[in-house]
Amino acid sequence: MILLVTGASGAFGQGIVRALVDCDDIEKIYALGRRNGLDFTSSKIEFVAADITSKLTIPDKIRRELTAILHAAAETRFSAPLDAARRVNVDGLANIVDVASRCPRLNRFGCLSTIYVAGKRTGRISENELEHMAGFVNGYEQSKFEAEQFLHRKAAHLPVTIYRLSTIFGDSRTGEVVKAGAIHQALRFFYHSFLPMVPGTAKSLVDLVSSDYAIAAVGRLLCDQFEPGKTFHVCAASDAIPLGELLNAARECFLHNRPEWRKRAIEMPELVELETFELFVQSVEEIGSPALQQSVNATKYFAPQLAYPKTFDDSDCARALAGSAVERPVLRDFFPRVVKYLINENWRGPLDDTSPCERI
């Protein structure tokens, strides 16, 4: 297999390239990214500098030999305006599909997506469902939804499989977080007494997945279990944790790893209806306090998702991975490891100059 991985300089892209390089079936990986910050030493890997939002010019030699593409490049910021998210997630995809259409040997095209293309839908979400009118919590969700629509409408001639990832929380073995996202920021603000409320109920399920599982699952599904036309949920599924339990677990981690945190007597965030949360967000924006604004920004683009309770079905993914060495780590088991890592790493950076939070 001669593979092109887009977004190879991103957190997930680097992980998948690193995981696939030792795969015997893979002869070559072209790692496409905007910057060559990669520290790969394998001769199998060749970096290709490119920006997927521009018209891509992949050298003919590469294009002719490619047998597989894994499209991992994406705008994943929940706060990104819809236009900016579309530019990367829809227009960028179109550029890659254009390249794929001109690869004569291509026999598989894997595209990363998100389980949150389900937007504001509630209830059980199946892997074979896409279309809905429920709306979206942020531009990221909507742009990925539109990207999947694009694949269905404009790439029917390609052997496409979609991998909808859940929120990647950290490495289940080491707790390492390569890229802190909104969920990590929210926990950080909880730790620092800046998270007064979260929309949702104690029973709202939070679906988080480990980075090692997500990488191994996508690698396996692309290389060994490729099923064109399928969509797979790479997520916690039935292993998702209720929000109330997750916040309690976080609090226990804070206390266990930093016993002196107890002295701060920081309350658990209130679990509230969306209307009240939005009134609080509006008030903070009107006040204009940078520190409070930062904390609200960490939650307002994704937390409303918790007000739309849903569970994700991963039956097809589980079936495809059955019998392989890829097993999904239990979220309840690795959650404390990741939180400990974040605390020990000081949440990967100081909070903000405007709020002199002490490190404990």
Place this chain on the structure above:
Amino acid sequence: MNIGLEAIEYVLPNTRRDLTELEAVGALETSADRLREFGFEYAFMSEEDAFGLAARATAALLQKHDIEPEKIDALFFAGAIASSHSIDASQEFLSAFNYPACKLQYDFGLLNATVAGISQTGCMGMMTAVKCAADFLAAGNAENALCVSADVFPPRAKREVIYNLISDGACAVLVRKNGSRNFLRAHRHITKGYYWDCVARRNEIIAAYFPTACNIIRETLAKARTNLDELAWVIPHNVSRRSWEILLGLLGISRERLFDENISAIGHIIAADNFINLKDAADRGKINRGDKLLLFNFGFGANWGCMLLEH
């Protein structure tokens, strides 16, 4: 034992300014329009010192309710700011001990009153005083305790504290054993030392305000085995109406049950809001005998307080 808030009187200064006037003289940190959106309109400003206001509130209470001064067993004086706790402080070191509580005892002939001042619970001062009075009455043979609070901001101080419009004023409350109304059914007070530094922790305090408020309100109601839907009124401290809308939303209490008329009309009279509002709600016929009333307050220090009364 039925300990209740038997009588309440308060005094406001004669000078009242609206937000536009306050903005024009630079007395606000936030725009007048924004504070208006948050539910404020008027602030009262005193040229009289805090003791003068306290004395007038005390006189009103004793006279209107025909209370014999010598039947007062205790006097608890509360003030949120340091200047409220000394009279005519001068360069003379001893003048720092010119306590208003002591002078009130003398001026009004409260000969049998044990006297104490409460100075470090911020806007929770009067609620702390009332709780101290209730505990004092419950612990012994005393029958009547007088609580007085007064605060006057310095002449050139801003009239805004963390998006709240501040008024000067004073209030006097008679707490009586075997009284006839406003029985204290439950009380809870939480202090969180982490937030002692109001300047450095300003933003954390705003964030911590809501979940801590929810907890203390729920705990107070649980102590009295009372459900939220049994509450007739929420008697607020006069912080922004917006913050009350958020807090009520968190608790699931309808906004109609908030007695909020005074937020716009009076502003935040530092330590006395809850009791001024209680009196006004009763005087305006809003409260019926047996109604359950929730009083919630926050004061720098950092203190959260809650009382459940039965009218």
